[in-house]
Amino acid sequence: MGRGYIVEDTVERYLSKLCEQQAGPVTGLLIGQSSAQRDFVVMAIRTPQSEESTAAGNSVDKELVSEHARQVSRMLPGGLSVLGVFIITDTDAKDTLTTLRQLVFAVENLISSELLWNPADDDVTDSVTLHVNTKTRKTVCRTFDVKDPKSTARPADWKYQSGVCSSWATVSCCLNVNLLVPLPHNKTSAENMDRCLKEGLKVWANQIESGVCLIDGKKLPEDSELTAGQRRNVRQMYSAQLLITPDDQRLPDVVQLCGGSVSVRGAIHSRAFLHSNKPKAKLAEKLLKRDVVSTVASRVQMLLEEEDQSGDKQQTEQLCLPRRVFCPVKVNGPVCVCDYQFSDEGLPEVIDRLKEMLDMDAAEEDLDTRQEMTAEVTESSVTTEPTVETVKASEPKKNNYIGVAMATAVALLATAASMLYLNDI
Amino acid sequence: LSTGNTVMKILNSQLTRRVISRTFESLRSQVQSESCVLAVCDSPVFIWPNKSVHATPEEITPNTPCEDIQQWIQTDDQESAGKRSAKKKSKKSSSSVINLRLMMELTQPGPLSAPILSKTVQRSHFLAATLPMDCVVCIGCSDTIKYACERLLEALTRQLCDMEKVTLQHMRGPTVLVPEALHFLLPEPKGLVTVVYTEGVSDSQLETQRKELHQQFELPDDRPYFRRANAYHFPNEPYKDGYLRNPHVVLTHPTLDNGKLYLVQGIYSYHHYMQDRMDDNGWGCAYRSLQTICSWFQQQGYVERSVPTHKEIQQALVDVGDKQASFVGSRQWIGSIEVQAVLNQLLGITSKIMFVSQGSELASKGRELANHFLTEGTPIMIGGGVLAHTILGVTWSETTGQIRYLILDPHYTGAEDLQLITDKGWCGWKGPDFWDQTAYYNLCLPQRPKVI
Numbered sequence: 001m002g003r004g005y006i007v008e009d010t011v012e013r014y015l016s017k018l019c020e021q022q023a024g025p026v027t028g029l030l031i032g033q034s035s036a037q038r039d040f041v042v043m044a045i046r047t048p049q050s051e052e053s054t055a056a057g058n059s060v061d062k063e064l065v066s067e068h069a070r071q072v073s074r075m076l077p078g079g080l081s082v083l084g085v086f087i088i089t090d091t092d093a094k095d096t097l098t099t100l101r102q103l104v105f106a107v108e109n110l111i112s113s114e115l116l117w118n119p120a121d122d123d124v125t126d127s128v129t130l131h132v133n134t135k136t137r138k139t140v141c142r143t144f145d146v147k148d149p150k151s152t153a154r155p156a157d158w159k160y161q162s163g164v165c166s167s168w169a170t171v172s173c174c175l176n177v178n179l180l181v182p183l184p185h186n187k188t189s190a191e192n193m194d195r196c197l198k199e200g201l202k203v204w205a206n207q208i209e210s211g212v213c214l215i216d217g218k219k220l221p222e223d224s225e226l227t228a229g230q231r232r233n234v235r236q237m238y239s240a241q242l243l244i245t246p247d248d249q250r251l252p253d254v255v256q257l258c259g260g261s262v263s264v265r266g267a268i269h270s271r272a273f274l275h276s277n278k279p280k281a282k283l284a285e286k287l288l289k290r291d292v293v294s295t296v297a298s299r300v301q302m303l304l305e306e307e308d309q310s311g312d313k314q315q316t317e318q319l320c321l322p323r324r325v326f327c328p329v330k331v332n333g334p335v336c337v338c339d340y341q342f343s344d345e346g347l348p349e350v351i352d353r354l355k356e357m358l359d360m361d362a363a364e365e366d367l368d369t370r371q372e373m374t375a376e377v378t379e380s381s382v383t384t385e386p387t388v389e390t391v392k393a394s395e396p397k398k399n400n401y402i403g404v405a406m407a408t409a410v411a412l413l414a415t416a417a418s419m420l421y422l423n424d425i
Numbered sequence: 426l427s428t429g430n431t432v433m434k435i436l437n438s439q440l441t442r443r444v445i446s447r448t449f450e451s452l453r454s455q456v457q458s459e460s461c462v463l464a465v466c467d468s469p470v471f472i473w474p475n476k477s478v479h480a481t482p483e484e485i486t487p488n489t490p491c492e493d494i495q496q497w498i499q500t501d502d503q504e505s506a507g508k509r510s511a512k513k514k515s516k517k518s519s520s521s522v523i524n525l526r527l528m529m530e531l532t533q534p535g536p537l538s539a540p541i542l543s544k545t546v547q548r549s550h551f552l553a554a555t556l557p558m559d560c561v562v563c564i565g566c567s568d569t570i571k572y573a574c575e576r577l578l579e580a581l582t583r584q585l586c587d588m589e590k591v592t593l594q595h596m597r598g599p600t601v602l603v604p605e606a607l608h609f610l611l612p613e614p615k616g617l618v619t620v621v622y623t624e625g626v627s628d629s630q631l632e633t634q635r636k637e638l639h640q641q642f643e644l645p646d647d648r649p650y651f652r653r654a655n656a657y658h659f660p661n662e663p664y665k666d667g668y669l670r671n672p673h674v675v676l677t678h679p680t681l682d683n684g685k686l687y688l689v690q691g692i693y694s695y696h697h698y699m700q701d702r703m704d705d706n707g708w709g710c711a712y713r714s715l716q717t718i719c720s721w722f723q724q725q726g727y728v729e730r731s732v733p734t735h736k737e738i739q740q741a742l743v744d745v746g747d748k749q750a751s752f753v754g755s756r757q758w759i760g761s762i763e764v765q766a767v768l769n770q771l772l773g774i775t776s777k778i779m780f781v782s783q784g785s786e787l788a789s790k791g792r793e794l795a796n797h798f799l800t801e802g803t804p805i806m807i808g809g810g811v812l813a814h815t816i817l818g819v820t821w822s823e824t825t826g827q828i829r830y831l832i833l834d835p836h837y838t839g840a841e842d843l844q845l846i847t848d849k850g851w852c853g854w855k856g857p858d859f860w861d862q863t864a865y866y867n868l869c870l871p872q873r874p875k876v877i
Contacts, residue, residue, distance in 0.1 A: 174532060175532045176460075183544075184544070185548060208531075218481050218482060244529055245526055245527060257548070259546065259548060264540050264541070265531075267538065316543075316544060318543045319539055320539065320541045343787075415690060
């Protein structure tokens with residue numbers, strides 16, 4: 001049977017408005033969350049106008065749509081993703097379907113090329129396409145399996161409803177990031193730093209993925225329902241803790257000549273939203289971990305993209321990653337989008353981006369800036385105050401029986417144990 | 426200066442040592458920080474030892490006795506990670522092992538400041554190593570978790586200090602010598618002791634260190650306690666090679682009037698017919714007994730070479746001139762003299778030979794056998810008639826002269842089933858009538874080298 005999409009009323013109103021306003025085809029993205037049984041669409045966002053497209057009103061720019069999708073993905077917290085593409089046009093259904101198919105594959109290819117996590121077996125691989133015909137006002141909904149290049153369109157249900165995400169759950173945490181990556185000792189070009197950082201992020205992402213996730217202080221069995229025992233239709237907020245240990249893979253020990261290092265140190269706020277249809281603990285864990293990885297990776301990426309435009313690469317410097325700012329979506333419920341505010345920007349710039357990228361009208365009062373503080377570059381180096389206890393050699397306690405022997409087998413983090421020493425030449 | 430020389434110079438400098446020490450200090454403070462978490466393996470139990478011993482699940486408090494943790498550990502035959510039902514409460518009241526994993530919590534309450542990316546451009550060396558930390562504390566069942574955590578934190582901090590010392594001591598050139606922690610079970614009351622060696626440094630190079638340890642722990646200097654092979658094997662860890670170790674320990678030993686027990690000391694593996702995909706049924710019994718003896722010398726740390734195969738045993742006899750080259754690959758029997766020769770050739774072990782002209786005389790050899798197990802403690806190979814066996818101990822009464830022999834039978838052809846082997850007497854106590862009363866017997870009594 002085909003998939004079933006439950007869609008917020010606000011999306012219907014948004015699409016209708018677009019029908020009335022525009023001449024020529026309008027494309028856009030559909031944002032929400034997929035689950036095994038059902039899919040939920042929370043937002044629709046039209047593709048921003050570029051200067052060229054206003055002139056050539058009738059063509060659909062595949063690259064523009066996928067680039068828009070890539071940028072929008074960065075503004076979606078965990079649990080929200082680009083589910084598919086819509087098009088509003090009076091063109092024939094068959095041609096439109098071909099266009100839509102090309103669009104969803106292009107979007108998927110671009111977005112997945114940037115992901116640092118491994119796909120899971122229970123990930124939904126269908127993307128949705130929606131065709132709203134301005135003449136007939138008919139909407140046609142089809143899905144494609146974007147992991148199968150030969151997939152064909154399958155019919156799907158598209159149903160509007162109010163309060164789709166009104167009782168969605170939120171899982172969040174504030175997490176310390178401490179990455180240290182050596183740079184190669186031949187020319188430290190910008191590309192080298194990018195590549196090294198990306199590799200370092202990949203290793204870090206693997207650690208996060210294999211870490212232990214506690215929800216509200218407890219380790220829940222994977223398949224247990226997160227919201228079990230809670231009153232229905234009440235908004236749930238959960239706080240998560242992440243514990244890591246690199247005991248599985250012991251990375252090879254290394255001593256290497258290097259040209260320097262790059263470190264990323266600080267904290268991030270991570271958030272994920274869960275649909276209200278009996279979500280499982282392992283879903284919460286998966287979505288939160290992915291958000292942790294993507295919020296750090298996106299920001300590093302953004303910083304590097306900015307840096308590429310500026311000058312001298314051969315110097316020691318400190319750059320602040322932008323801080324994460326949240327903005328609620330105008331539907332009933334906890335769902336938010338986010339943006340990243342650089343230290344030299346004010347809130348008006350954030351508001352502008354929300355309008356341009358997400359077609360969202362927000363006011364400064366709506367923004368939640370309390371989750372992260374702007375990073376500041378200070379002169380003090382990171383010196384940890386060592387507290388070395390003087391341990392007295394204690395006599396082993398005389399027991400009449402050896403009751404319990406606790407053995408700890410530990411492999412300490414390679415980056416925690418990594419040492420960087422300087423050459424005074 | 427060429428690059429090579431520069432590297433050597435840097436790696437031995439004072440600056441390097443200071444940086445390494447500083448890194449270890451930072452590791453110690455991590456272990457003492459609130460982010461340090463002890464996770465009980467196979468369970469939903471997590472403990473924050475530096476946060477007032479806060480734990481999850483919430484039923485666990487700092488004053489919870491350690492034995493209660495057992496209930497939360499999920500064994501293979503359980504579905505969920507919850508508490509075991511009261512009915513299934515563990516019968517074990519004596520020693521048990523709880524495995525913990527050291528973890529770091531990455532999360533903490535916010536808001537905190539967003540990350541900073543720091544780029545440092547300077548020629549330097551980068552050293553990254555994973556420290557395989559391994560600590561053990563022995564505590565009483567009713568001791569609280571709080572107490573256990575204090576002891577564990579002490580052990581972890583001390584081990585980091587030991588590892589720092591070892592790392593600085595063995596810094597040589599561009600290679601990284603990673604420290605390695607091993608546990609050794611010393612005679613009571615010393616118990617389990619942890620020593621930090623360096624990976625890749627062989628036992629022969631560690632003799633000075635072992636001498637110091639023997640002095641420190643007041644141990645005799647004629648038998649090894651601190652060779653790598655002597656490392657304590659925790660009861661809940663299976664042996665990877667699949668052989669049974671010391672099957673005799675599950676037996677009920679016989680009691681004789683004024684009888685005393687004299688058993689093999691240490692650990693051996695049970696070698697018998699058909700193992701290692703070698704069909705030696707009917708001819709290989711002495712070879713298997715020899716393998717059992719070799720396994721003893723290896724596991725007590727006297728030799729590093731692995732247990733020899735039938736071919737290797739035969740080749741050794743050819744090499745010493747005892748057999749013709751055609752012997753290798755044949756199915757010919759060997760006896761005690763050959764066992765003695767192979768032990769000498771392959772392991773450098775000397776053995777005494779005891780001869781009895783008839784099996785009935787074995788009953789009067791109680792004193793010699795008892796002394797052997799007291800001083801040498803090695804398994805004995807006995808061959809006579811058409812059979813070879815291994816003697817693992819005797820129960821002997823000096824007053825009545827009564828004697829029983831603990832026999833490990835290499836003629837067993839089945840699987841490594843401890844229950845079966847002990848039930849059917851493949852490892853079991855036998856009386857003097859076990860021997861062919863009229864046949865003559867040779868016994869090979871391997872001698873323990875007086876080394877550490």
